[in-house]
Amino acid sequence: xxxxxxxxxxxxxxxxxxxxxxxxxxxxxxxxxxxxxxxxxxxxxxxxxxxxxxxxxxxxxxxxxxxxxxxxxxxxxxxxxxxxxxxxxxxxxxxxxxxxxxxxxxxxxxxxxxxxxxxxxxxxxxxxxxxxxxxxxxxxxxxxxxxxxxxxxxxxxxxxxxxxxxxxxxxxxxxxxxxxxxxxxxxxxxxxxxxxxxxxxxxxxxxxxxxxxxxxxxxxxxxxxxxxxxxxxxxxxxxxxxxxxxxxxxxxxxxxxxxxxxxxxxxxxxxxxxxxxxxxxxxxx
Amino acid sequence: xxxxxxxxxxxxxxxxxxxxxxxxxxxxxxxxxxxxxxxxxxxxxxxxxxxxxxxxxxxxxxxxxxxxxxxxxxxxxxxxxxxxxxxxxxxxxxxxxxxxxxxxxxxxxxxxxxxxxxxxxxxxxxxxxxxxxxxxxxxxxxxxxxxxxxxxxxxxxxxxxxxxxxxxxxxxxxxxxxxxxxxxxxxxxxxxxxxxxxxxxxxxxxxxxxxxxxxxxxxxxxxxxxxxxxxxxxxxxxxxxxxxxxxxxxxxxxxxxxxxxxxxxxxxxxxxxxxxxxxxxxxxxxxxxxxxxxxxxxxxxxxxxxxxxxxxxxxxx
Numbered sequence: 001x002x003x004x005x006x007x008x009x010x011x012x013x014x015x016x017x018x019x020x021x022x023x024x025x026x027x028x029x030x031x032x033x034x035x036x037x038x039x040x041x042x043x044x045x046x047x048x049x050x051x052x053x054x055x056x057x058x059x060x061x062x063x064x065x066x067x068x069x070x071x072x073x074x075x076x077x078x079x080x081x082x083x084x085x086x087x088x089x090x091x092x093x094x095x096x097x098x099x100x101x102x103x104x105x106x107x108x109x110x111x112x113x114x115x116x117x118x119x120x121x122x123x124x125x126x127x128x129x130x131x132x133x134x135x136x137x138x139x140x141x142x143x144x145x146x147x148x149x150x151x152x153x154x155x156x157x158x159x160x161x162x163x164x165x166x167x168x169x170x171x172x173x174x175x176x177x178x179x180x181x182x183x184x185x186x187x188x189x190x191x192x193x194x195x196x197x198x199x200x201x202x203x204x205x206x207x208x209x210x211x212x213x214x215x216x217x218x219x220x221x222x223x224x225x226x227x228x229x230x231x232x233x234x235x236x237x238x239x240x241x242x243x244x245x246x247x248x249x250x251x252x253x254x255x256x257x258x259x260x261x262x263x264x265x266x267x268x269x270x271x272x273x274x275x276x277x278x279x280x281x282x283x284x285x
Numbered sequence: 286x287x288x289x290x291x292x293x294x295x296x297x298x299x300x301x302x303x304x305x306x307x308x309x310x311x312x313x314x315x316x317x318x319x320x321x322x323x324x325x326x327x328x329x330x331x332x333x334x335x336x337x338x339x340x341x342x343x344x345x346x347x348x349x350x351x352x353x354x355x356x357x358x359x360x361x362x363x364x365x366x367x368x369x370x371x372x373x374x375x376x377x378x379x380x381x382x383x384x385x386x387x388x389x390x391x392x393x394x395x396x397x398x399x400x401x402x403x404x405x406x407x408x409x410x411x412x413x414x415x416x417x418x419x420x421x422x423x424x425x426x427x428x429x430x431x432x433x434x435x436x437x438x439x440x441x442x443x444x445x446x447x448x449x450x451x452x453x454x455x456x457x458x459x460x461x462x463x464x465x466x467x468x469x470x471x472x473x474x475x476x477x478x479x480x481x482x483x484x485x486x487x488x489x490x491x492x493x494x495x496x497x498x499x500x501x502x503x504x505x506x507x508x509x510x511x512x513x514x515x516x517x518x519x520x521x522x523x524x525x526x527x528x529x530x531x532x533x534x535x536x537x538x539x540x541x542x543x544x545x546x547x548x549x550x551x552x553x554x555x556x557x558x559x560x561x562x563x564x565x566x567x568x569x570x571x572x573x574x575x576x577x578x579x580x581x582x583x584x585x586x587x588x589x590x591x592x593x594x595x596x597x598x599x600x601x602x
Contacts, residue, residue, distance in 0.1 A: 119313075121306075124534075125533070125534055125580070125583050126575075127536075127537035127575065128538070129538035130537065130538065130575055133557065133560050135321060137560040137563060137565075137568060138322070210435070214435075217437055218437060218542055221542065222541075223561065237439070244443060244446070244447045245451045248447070258435065258437060258440075259435040266434060
């Protein structure tokens with residue numbers, strides 16, 4: 001086997017192929033979110049009761065219509081904006097909060113660390129859907145209400161990982177060296193600590209996004225998520241409940257959309273984790 | 286025998302720490318619940334419900350003391366929680382805590398059934414998938430499990446109802462009156478939990494099969510099945526048990542949805558019903574009871590691990 005062939009084989013191991021598949025999926029989802037209305041064939045909100053529960057393909061409705069005669073294909077496309085949008089904003093809130101808390105606890109020993117780690121330990125064991133349900137009962141439904149709620153209840157998972165990682169990094173030679181040279185805490189944070197945390201943050205981000213996507217759809221399914229008329233995937237699944245026997249296609253498109261989105265996020269999370277493990281192993285040899 | 290210092294650090298300190306944590310948890314939960322209710326503006330309006338007359342609002346305001354300064358109200362609220370007084374349900378007038386405790390049994394039943402089923406399926410499946418990760422059937426299985434992680438558990442529930450209750454008509458889907466009613470909800474709840482457990486177990490088994498003690502057993506002539514069941518699996522299961530805490534939280538979230546789908550008269554359904562009706566005393570009592578449950582379960586699992594895994598005891602000493 002020639003040297004060239006051996007290198008080529010090592011360049012494309014199976015793990016990173018799955019990672020690229022994940023990135024490709026993410027790109028497609030971003031395109032669908034951005035183009036949105038351009039891809040729709042009908043107004044996703046328009047009701048036409050004479051066209052209720054049409055099967056896929058009937059009267060120009062690609063995926064059929066729901067119980068109010070709304071076009072399911074266009075609603076699923078619009079659902080990318082609702083569901084992925086809520087998932088994105090919520091994950092962002094959780095990531096920022098969790099990273100702040102995790103780093104604060106890792107960099108400052110003493111009372112602050114004790115209080116923050118105890119807080120995380122206690123809240124992390126709590127079923128966040130329960131708290132989310134209670135918060136939504138008060139602040140109501142809606143895009144930002146839901147994003148904020150999901151972000152506010154899920155940050156401890158982020159904080160725990162960031163804390164553990166940052167604590168390990170703080171003991172590494174290059175950070176100790178920086179501190180001995182008199183580099184300030186803020187500069188250490190931005191030039192050394194945060195770049196070191198990047199792989200774990202990416203992995204956490206992807207997994208959290210997948211989890212919150214399912215949580216969002218679950219809350220909408222319970223009638224406590226997006227506004228009732230909004231075409232979020234959870235709402236569409238909730239609508240499909242009573243028509244399963246007669247209009248099974250109502251369940252199909254939103255369910256597939258959720259599965260594809262979650263699998264894509266998991267592929268990226270797994271792929272980045274494998275990739276950074278591989279690089280760490282390479283760095284050691 | 287007099288308690289020695291060793292006994293104190295092994296049993297006394299953890300117990301004191303747990304108690305302090307518990308008090309902290311109660312204080313935290315009651316603070317969150319209190320501010321949730323006052324965030325909206327006038328809690329009397331919230332408690333009275335959507336269609337209340339001004340007189341009702343005034344009566345509730347007087348009954349709960351909503352005219353007092355906020356700090357006084359807060360302290361009173363915390364005090365009432367410590368004596369387990371959550372007030373009466375707005376919808377039925379019955380004590381909120383009693384309503385919640387009545388629903389505890391069904392939820393526990395569902396939880397036990399779901400977890401048992403989850404273990405019965407996930408442990409053998411995870412062991413099989415992890416034992417030969419590179420063989421073709423296992424690869425296909427791993428891919429299927431990976432994809433199934435993306436399927437929300439409630440979709441599984443809907444499909445089960447469609448198939449077994451509507452199409453075939455062999456299993457009931459509403460309520461919990463007979464054993465047959467228990468089947469679909471338990472399967473649904475287990476489907477929330479299984480993919481994650483299977484993945485962790487199979488990864489752990491794969492790793493354990495490469496460990497020295499397993500290879501020693503192999504060298505000593507142990508068959509493949511013995512290696513798997515006697516040596517690799519116990520350690521893989523113990524490793525996966527570290528998930529128990531987050532799995533428990535996840536399970537309660539799952540049972541919330543499962544109970545709503547199957548009209549299971551448990552805690553989760555009561556919580557959702559009360560949230561929809563804005564029945565705040567019941568919501569508060571339910572959240573409180575769930576918090577206590579989670580805390581107790583975590584404390585018990587911690588102790589159990591120390592009993593099961595001798596390595597943990599040595600670490601702490």
